[in-house]
């Protein structure tokens with residue numbers, strides 16, 4: 001998809017040489033500003049009740065007299081925010097995506113001018129509307145014919161909007177990559193597949209990619225990662241990506257993504273219902289790959305490291321058992337009381353490994369707990385950090401990228417639940433506050449640098465009829481990384 005800025009005043013839209021117009025209207029839109037033809041069409045539609053300035057209402061018109069574009073879609077936005085703009089564009093695209101239009105011009109007729117955040121939201125809306133998973137579904141609907149989407153604006157806004165559009169385009173490419181990886185079934189998306197995807201990304205974009213296998217991980221002493229992986233026939237991979245955008249002396253940001261390519265629960269096996277969705281348990285890993293995709297395109301001036309511990313969580317004769325005690329890379333021992341709390345086990349060794357990069361900050365991203373879904377539902381990811389400044393930075397990045405999160409507590413009282421009589425800690429606490437004890441477990445391994453944890457169990461994918469990966473939190477992470485660039 002090609003995204004462009006097009007300088008055009010409202011009254012010029014009727015002359016635009018595209019095959020579809022998507023016009024965002026709302027409270028305060030004066031039909032007359034569109035000139036004859038378009039303006040009259042809007043006025044009539046409002047008068048006859050075929051359109052109203054109510055968020056989400058749409059109207060599709062063909063061959064409006066005096067208008068060059070053969071298709072015109074009016075869509076009402078609930079307000080002038082970037083978020084409302086994104087949903088309005090999404091509603092308009094739903095009418096256009098299956099049709100014959102190849103070049104689309106999007107324009108806002110809201111009284112408040114568009115800014116960078118609206119431009120950034122446009123590729124996100126287009127990506128979401130047009131994405132179709134087809135890798136294992138040959139009968140999936142044909143790809144949309146849309147090839148170019150332009151955003152109309154006044155001459156003085158063009159530079160700022162272009163910058164927003166470029167950022168949004170890179171984020172959308174990252175989101176698409178993350179969705180594509182996470183949607184693959186567990187028999188396709190294995191740890192080896194994730195490693196190959198990382199290598200492919202590295203080749204295409206000049207990233208350094210290194211993949212450690214079982215032998216190397218054994219030698220390092222990642223006993224927790226090894227324990228989770230040992231029940232599976234699929235070889236584990238520990239993937240290290242590096243983007244160099246600043247001198248070596250500049251401390252990097254490190255992103256750590258949970259890469260469980262399928263979570264059966266292991267010996268503490270999960271119930272059958274919806275277990276298929278545990279193919280999405282590598283959503284954190286996918287979001288790290290997606291963020292690298294976006295960053296590689298935008299080339300910010302900073303260093304970035306990605307760490308992806310990847311394996312399957314399977315039961316079997318070699319699988320780890322409840323009560324087994326293992327030694328983490330940090331030297332701390334863990335009693336694995338529940339083999340289904342495997343995410344924290346693979347992450348803790350990666351968090352210790354991160355120390356070698358002397359990071360400016362480390363953010364881990366994981367589909368970690370069902371409890372986080374109970375706490376926050378599917379709208380906001382859970383944000384945990386003992387560092388107020390880092391937490392605020394991530395929270396704001398989420399708001400700006402329309403990929404929101406919400407901070408949760410990490411009081412030391414929650415740590416009590418991790419006590420064990422047989423090891424330095426158990427890997428589970430009580431059911432109550434389960435998302436927090438999981439974060440408290442990670443905190444024990446993240447003491448040597450500023451650290452934050454994102455629990456994306458509720459936001460990385462959708463269930464039900466729209467089942468599929470969302471690509472979140474690639475926008476949040478990319479926004480955060482860009483904000484750190486010099």
Ligand code: BES
Nearest residue numbers: 281338340341367368369370371428457
């Ligand atoms: N991958 C799951 C978390 C999960 C469950 C995400 C359901 C989304 C939906 C994780 O590995 C897990 O199984 N967590 C357990 C932890 C428990 C055993 C302490 C959970 O949340 O039930």
Ligand code: MN
Nearest residue numbers: 263340341342
């Ligand atoms: Mn689990």
Ligand code: ZN
Nearest residue numbers: 260263281343
């Ligand atoms: Zn899991």
